[in-house]
Amino acid sequence: MPSHPLRVAVVCSSNQNRSMEAHSILSKRGFEVRSFGTGSHVKLPGPAPDKPNVYDFKTTYEQMYNDLVRKDKELYTQNGILHMLDRNKRIKSKPERFQLCKEKFDLVITCEERVYDQVLEDLNSREQETMQPVHVINVDIQDNHEEATLGAFLICELCQCIQHTDDMENEIDELLQEFEDKSNRPFLHTVCFY
Amino acid sequence: ILKQKLIINKDPSLLDNFLDEIIAFQTDKSIEVKKFVIGFIEEACKRDNELLVRLIANLNMLLKDESVNVVKKAILTLTQLYKVTLQWLVSSKTLSEMQEACWDLITQMKGEVLALLDSDNDGVRTHSIKFTESLIITLSPRTPDSDVPKRQEADISLDKVPKDHSYIHYGTLCEEGKSALEKLLKFMVHPAISSINLTTALGSLATIARQRPMFMSEVVQAYETLHANLPPTLAKSQVSSVRKNLKLHLVAVLKHPCSVEFQGQISTLLLDLGMPQTEITRNTPVPREPRKRPQPALMEDDEDKEEPAPLAAPKPAAVPAVQSALDLTAEFLHPLLTPENVANLVLISMVYLPDVMPASFQATYTPVESAGTDAQIKHLARMMATQMTAAGIGPGEHHKRAQERLYNSTAKDILIKRKVPAVILGQAISVVGGYSEKPSATEPPAAPKRLPEPILPSAPTKLMGASGRKKVFRLSDVVQPLSDTQNEKLTSSAVKRILHSEKAIAQSGMSHIRVKLLSRLVTQFEGMMKEDVLQFILEDIRSRSDLAFSLLYQEYNTYLSQLPSGLLDSYDQCLFTLLSGLQEKPEQRDGCTPVATSQPFLQHSVSHFLSFQSRVYLGMTTLKELIVKRPSRQFQYLHVLLDLSSNEKEKVRTTALAFLKRMYEKDQLRDYIEKFALNYLQLLVHPNPPSLLFGADKDTEVAAPWTEETVRQCLFLYLSLLPLNHRLVHELASVYTEAIADIKRSVLRAIEQPIRGMGMNSPELLLLVENCPKGAETLVTRCLHILTDKVPPSPELVERVRDLYHKRVPDVRFLIPVINGLEKNEVIQALPKLIKLNPIVVKEVFNRLLGTQHSKSYFYLIFA
DSSP, X not given: OOSSOOEEEXXXXXXXXXXXXXXXXXXXXXXXXXXXXXSSSEEEOOSSTTOOEEEOTTSOHHHHHHHHHHHHHHHHHHTTHXXXXXXXXXXXXXXXXXXXXXOOOSEEEESSHHHHHHHHHHHHHSOOSSOOEEEEEEEOOOSSHHHHHHHHHHHHHHHHHHHTOSSHHHHHHHHHHHXXXXXXXXXXXXXXXX | OHHHHHHHHTSHHHHHHHHHHHHHGGGOSOHHHHHHHHHHHHHHHHHOTTHHHHHHHHHHHHHTOSSHHHHHHHHHHHHHHHHHHHHHHXXXXXXOHHHHHHHHHHHHHHHHHHHGGGOSOHHHHHHHHHHHHHHHHHTSOOOTTOOXXXXXXXXXXXXXXXTTOSSSOHHHHHHHHHHHHHHHHHHXXXXXXXXXXXXXXXXXXXXXXXXXXXXXXXXXXXXXXXXXXXXXXOOHHHHHHHHHHHHHHHHHHHHSGXXXXXXXXXXXXXXXTTOOHHHHHHHOSSOOOXXXXXXXXXXXXXXXXXXXXXXXXXXXXXXXXXXXXXXXXHHHHGGGOOHHHHHHHHHHHHTTSOSSOOHHHHHHOOOOTTTTSHHHHHHHHHHHHHHXXXXXXXXXXXHHHHHHHHHHHHHXXXXXXXXXXXXXXXXXXXXXXXXXXXXXXXXXXXXXXXXXXXXXXXXXXXXXXXXXXXXXXXXXXXXXXXXXXXXXXXXXXXXXXXXXXHHHHHHHTOHHHHHHHHHHHHHHSOSTHHHHHHHHHHHTHHHHHHHHHHHHXXXXXXXXXXXXTOOOHHHHHHHHHHHHHHHHOGGGGGGXXXXXXXXXOOOHXXXXXXXXXXXXXXXXXXXXXXXXXXXXXXXXXXXXXXXXXXXXXXXXXXXXXXXXXXXXXXXXXXXHHHHXXXXXXXXXXSSSOOGGXXXXXXXXXXXXXXXXXXXXHXXXXXXXXXXXXXXXXXXXXXXXXXXXXXXXXXXXXXXXXXXXXXXXXOHHHHHHHHHOOTTOHXXXXXXXXXXXXXXXXXXXXXXXXXXXXXXXXXXXXXXXXXXXXXXXXXXXXXXXXXXHSOHHHHHHHHHHHHHSTTHHHHHHHHHO
């Protein structure tokens, strides 16, 4: 078992639903976790598919919440967005963008392939300094509340298994294979260096 | 605590003071602490280069730590410190001896880390790859077109190493850098490489290509090879991860201005990996016309190729100054890839396709977008060339021979090639329906191929006959069994090497692993090894006892794992050899006791052995230890010792008795010993001595008469216990009454010592006298005689005897021993009876009377 707790980052596109759901569960289980989005903006569903609510990463969850309440309280209560924002603001004040975070992690978990690509691109474009490895794993999760919850539990289980390996780097390959078989979905996995 | 020290570290003036304290933590048990120490070493050395000389050896130790996490951290640090050291050392023209030694050590460590590319641990390999990357970059000159990250701008590289340095040779470093690259490339084509290692290596190569464009051709070639030959061990999702990485790194390389020469190859690869042409163009540094456009008319002949003239343009430049074998072969193949040839190849190879589409193929399949273009044909040629080169054929490899072959087999080769690209790349050629001229193109998609490997057998001759599987690695194909003797020789010399590397291993702190290794090896394999090892242990048992214990432990373990049918034979034998070896060496005898006492299990035979050795005392001591320290088998060992107490050899016997006497004082052992003694005593009532006494089987009665010898055997233990526990004397009396005359005589002779030991004040003895069982009168008389032989009788004794005489057995002979303790009138009364006894007794009576202090008062009695 690694002697220090894993430093985990969970990343999705807007740092609202999937990464926050996982953030919430992981921190409840005692992980040292942070969550991020990789998109250029934070997007939340709007009244129609082509009219999303767009915020920048500086907007706090609180502000978004208030904004949506003002716009259409019933709609956003019904589709669960307000509930989600409410949870989010209890976890941290505002969404964070992965590309802007210089903290070093042991494990980065992404929630869709596009995000995975962006994370890799970002990590690879950083200048290498310490050569400290970081493992990036992609777990595909559809962007809705139910899938986010299921996905968060899967991520949590995965993190727990990784945390309990004697030698993470030596065993992670096999572990992921097992998880693939068990959960019946493919995981992209790679390693980058800080 | 440690965090505080980190803060201290921020103040350089304190560094010196705390250095030793912090370094002392490196032997700490906690991995975290060790890692911290490594981090500290790194920081300290960066701050004050002089410290390198002192600390590098510590790092070296940590590099060999047993915890992989520590090793990994140490590798990371070495990655940094290697550069620091080099920079520091080249900055001074001449080096002190210390500095030279430091450089030598760091060079050696570098070698060790490179060797870790073959480590068993995935993570260690990953770190080793990164070290190699940094090493290659450091040990090669930076050129103007190098893409240097800002942070590393100040880093050392080969161009900053003066060529006339006194100790560090420019040439050597340059060579080392190149050989490191070779190692890395070789590592990457290993068929069983893990996906993480592969990913790491891909990234490293991209970094190298960007920072050292001089290596770009090697890198691109490595990418090509890899693309055509993904390791078969990767799982489906791993294949997609690796392909994703390959794409990413190819783009990174492509963006570099020096990639111009290789744009053709890179963009073909990217297309194969499913990247749209527009994106490739976007990432291409020098603006050019889109070079490849999927052409509906798939494969044109050579004439057609000229049509996309601009495409061909980059190619000339692309040929590196030195043409590799691959390039040669590819060029050679290019014109041969006519649609007809390719179609034939595809048709022929269809036979070898599996019935079901393998998952890995499905995962990686992408339609060939540029099928039929010149670039694609070239790419095809290159891929075939890659395979052929790998198989050791093709013009580049052996110009002449290959050419000959190729002519014969051109058609076949081509067939293969065509198929290969489609299959391997996972891009079956998607053909827009109507092109009848391109059968080749249409067919491949229908019959997907398995994996790239099968195609490799581009050796024309083999292709024909054998299946296309040549590339599949089968251990049995390349390995021949060793002969038995060879085997034996190799194993035993291997074991010997391990044995004799004692010192070297001890220095590196790995001796416990060596010990474990040796004992496992020796117990699991038969043969001479065991003797060697045992011999080795015996040469110096003091320092090698851990090996001995480990060996015994393993033997015992083997036995346990085979229960219930397992035999202890080899364990026994091992222990036996050890112990007897030990006893032959006087100076090491004291090693014996710990060896034996720490064993979980001692067979009877072994314990007997212990005691029968010439070194009786030592054996017994061991046995005693065993009894005391192994409560679970206490009685077993005790029994052995008890048996020994009637041994015919006096020395053995007396030693055993001495020990038993001591043990008799222990409550938990007392009963057992006593019972044993009494059992033996009871034997005396048998008419003949039981065979037990002769060490034979207990069942057989031996009709030998009792002898003095055998009687004594039964008595030794009992008699030595007697002075310790006077109550036992009654048992003797009862046995005595039942025993035959011969035995009685022997008993009377034997009891002298112990009875005297008891003394006449013993209440039990007095009780015996008082109760004197019928038939035991002689025994009692004898006791009385013994007691009063040297000293006058005590009043109590006299009292008892008097009682006995008056109340129960009016035998005047009882009175003799105590006669000088009697009252005068009693003596006078008894005297007449005494005088009637035989003359010898009478004489004795008078002697006693006269020999006492009252002799004068009695004197006249004689006359009376």
